[in-house]
Amino acid sequence: MLISSPSNSRIKEAIRIRERKHAEGDNLFVVEGPKIIEMALAAGAKIREVFFTDHFTAKNEGKELLGLLSKKTTDICRVSDHVFAKLSDTETPQGIAAVASYPVLSLDRLPFNATSLYVVLDGVRDPGNLGTIIRTSDAAGADAVILLEGTCDAFTPKVIRATAGSIFNVPLALATDDQLMAWRKEHGIKIAVTAADAPRSIFEAELTGALAFIFGNEARGVRKAIKDSADLFVKIPLYGKAESLNVATSAAICLYEAVRQRRGP
Amino acid sequence: MLISSPSNSRIKEAIRIRERKHAEGDNLFVVEGPKIIEMALAAGAKIREVFFTDHFTAKNEGKELLGLLSKKTTDICRVSDHVFAKLSDTETPQGIAAVASYPVLSLDRLPFNATSLYVVLDGVRDPGNLGTIIRTSDAAGADAVILLEGTCDAFTPKVIRATAGSIFNVPLALATDDQLMAWRKEHGIKIAVTAADAPRSIFEAELTGALAFIFGNEARGVRKAIKDSADLFVKIPLYGKAESLNVATSAAICLYEAVRQRRGP
Numbered sequence: 001m002l003i004s005s006p007s008n009s010r011i012k013e014a015i016r017i018r019e020r021k022h023a024e025g026d027n028l029f030v031v032e033g034p035k036i037i038e039m040a041l042a043a044g045a046k047i048r049e050v051f052f053t054d055h056f057t058a059k060n061e062g063k064e065l066l067g068l069l070s071k072k073t074t075d076i077c078r079v080s081d082h083v084f085a086k087l088s089d090t091e092t093p094q095g096i097a098a099v100a101s102y103p104v105l106s107l108d109r110l111p112f113n114a115t116s117l118y119v120v121l122d123g124v125r126d127p128g129n130l131g132t133i134i135r136t137s138d139a140a141g142a143d144a145v146i147l148l149e150g151t152c153d154a155f156t157p158k159v160i161r162a163t164a165g166s167i168f169n170v171p172l173a174l175a176t177d178d179q180l181m182a183w184r185k186e187h188g189i190k191i192a193v194t195a196a197d198a199p200r201s202i203f204e205a206e207l208t209g210a211l212a213f214i215f216g217n218e219a220r221g222v223r224k225a226i227k228d229s230a231d232l233f234v235k236i237p238l239y240g241k242a243e244s245l246n247v248a249t250s251a252a253i254c255l256y257e258a259v260r261q262r263r264g265p
Numbered sequence: 266m267l268i269s270s271p272s273n274s275r276i277k278e279a280i281r282i283r284e285r286k287h288a289e290g291d292n293l294f295v296v297e298g299p300k301i302i303e304m305a306l307a308a309g310a311k312i313r314e315v316f317f318t319d320h321f322t323a324k325n326e327g328k329e330l331l332g333l334l335s336k337k338t339t340d341i342c343r344v345s346d347h348v349f350a351k352l353s354d355t356e357t358p359q360g361i362a363a364v365a366s367y368p369v370l371s372l373d374r375l376p377f378n379a380t381s382l383y384v385v386l387d388g389v390r391d392p393g394n395l396g397t398i399i400r401t402s403d404a405a406g407a408d409a410v411i412l413l414e415g416t417c418d419a420f421t422p423k424v425i426r427a428t429a430g431s432i433f434n435v436p437l438a439l440a441t442d443d444q445l446m447a448w449r450k451e452h453g454i455k456i457a458v459t460a461a462d463a464p465r466s467i468f469e470a471e472l473t474g475a476l477a478f479i480f481g482n483e484a485r486g487v488r489k490a491i492k493d494s495a496d497l498f499v500k501i502p503l504y505g506k507a508e509s510l511n512v513a514t515s516a517a518i519c520l521y522e523a524v525r526q527r528r529g530p
Contacts, residue, residue, distance in 0.1 A: 253518065
């Protein structure tokens with residue numbers, strides 16, 4: 001059976017899920033394209049529903065992936081190119097998309113040891129920045145990315161694309177300010193915040209031990225209440241005339257300086 | 266006089282310039298919003314033409330900036346909100362835009378000394394990545410950003426926004442492969458390329474002395490011909506499951522590691 005009408009109820013529901021407007025309690029989202037779907041599978045994401053076009057299964061790799069997916073769900077829909085274009089969030093749809101779910105953890109379920117490295121985001125709003133930070137956190141071997149309230153949704157197509165699949169590699173948690181503070185106190189996790197007027201450079205600071213870097217909103221930075229709880233204020237030195245760095249750039253410099261100090265050259 | 270029709274010839278020409286479709290030899294582009302226009306003025310960009318709305322000049326800061334601009338050009342047009350919305354590239358237009366020009370240099374006009382640090386881009390296509398790299402290059406005190414053929418245009422609104430004004434702070438040059446090779450040979454500038462299979466980590470490499478980092482296309486990386494000319498192959502270590510980093514993230518890590526080695530903690 002082929003779905004050829006964009007007003008089909010399953011298509012409409014999938015679009016609501018893609019836009020993260022569905023009512024359900026599950027963390028449902030849409031992943032698109034063979035590469036990210038393979039990463040979702042490898043990471044153990046639950047696949048609920050699959051949509052594909054004949055163009056996709058015309059290729060052998062397409063048939064193979066669909067074979068793998070058919071072991072995970074029986075909800076597999078063949079759709080017309082026109083319908084797929086509606087379902088897709090990209091300008092060059094690749095003919096395969098899935099509705100998937102993946103757990104977002106609470107802080108008490110995060111891995112912890114004496115040298116854990118965490119990334120906490122306080123109101124990052126740009127999907128590209130959020131996705132890039134998740135990708136960099138994965139690369140740097142961070143133990144988790146924690147999203148405080150006011151941070152943008154991590155499971156929209158733009159964020160998922162910007163993570164290049166890393167959204168399935170690094171544990172993600174949601175937390176309130178109070179939960180964060182109780183958790184860091186319980187485990188003795190130091191909090192580091194970057195600020196332009198910090199007394200010392202990131203390259204002088206001691207970044208070993210259990211540590212959480214907090215990065216803030218693109219315009220306003222980290223909220224004062226959170227800043228006031230920091231153990232470590234560090235600045236990334238600015239040598240030209242730029243007044244600040246992009247938040248994903250700051251995160252990369254901080255995380256890799258921590259990695260350098262921890263792992264040695 | 267108020268321009269209230271989007272089909273006015275000056276508006277149409279300004280939109281062509283914004284889209285970088287104008288025929289002229291000058292490097293003309295559109296800058297939008299008071300903050301970036303102030304940075305353009307401070308950097309000595311030539312202002313050719315200004316468009317503003319009554320909403321913009323209703324505020325004192327608006328009147329002040331228009332006063333400054335009127336010393337630079339007599340081509341100042343009052344336009345309706347409707348016309349400004351057509352002219353603007355953003356969803357929340359700020360009521361002021363200017364057609365400006367700014368020099369793009371040839372390599373022989375770039376500053377050089379024995380510790381110069383350059384960023385060369387070989388086919389970076391995403392405007393957000395290009396803008397972020399220019400901003401980070403400014404922050405790190407790089408001497409210039411050099412764009413090889415196939416790299417995206419640096420003077421479109423998206424790139425200019427992503428630079429947060431840094432496009433006016435760091436010298437920009439355009440070059441062919443041959444020009445780059447002749448220039449690096451003449452000055453004895455080392456070329457560094459990041460590659461996943463490089464023998465050593467960026468943190469082990471010696472990044473002092475006159476050095477040009479080359480970063481490549483988002484999908485294909487640095488072209489082989491350019492790679493083959495490199496003196497230094499370095500990798501950014503990946504500790505999680507991520508297969509690679511975003512190009513602007515890689516550039517930030519490389520540039521700040523060079524800065525750390527050069528300036529000390």
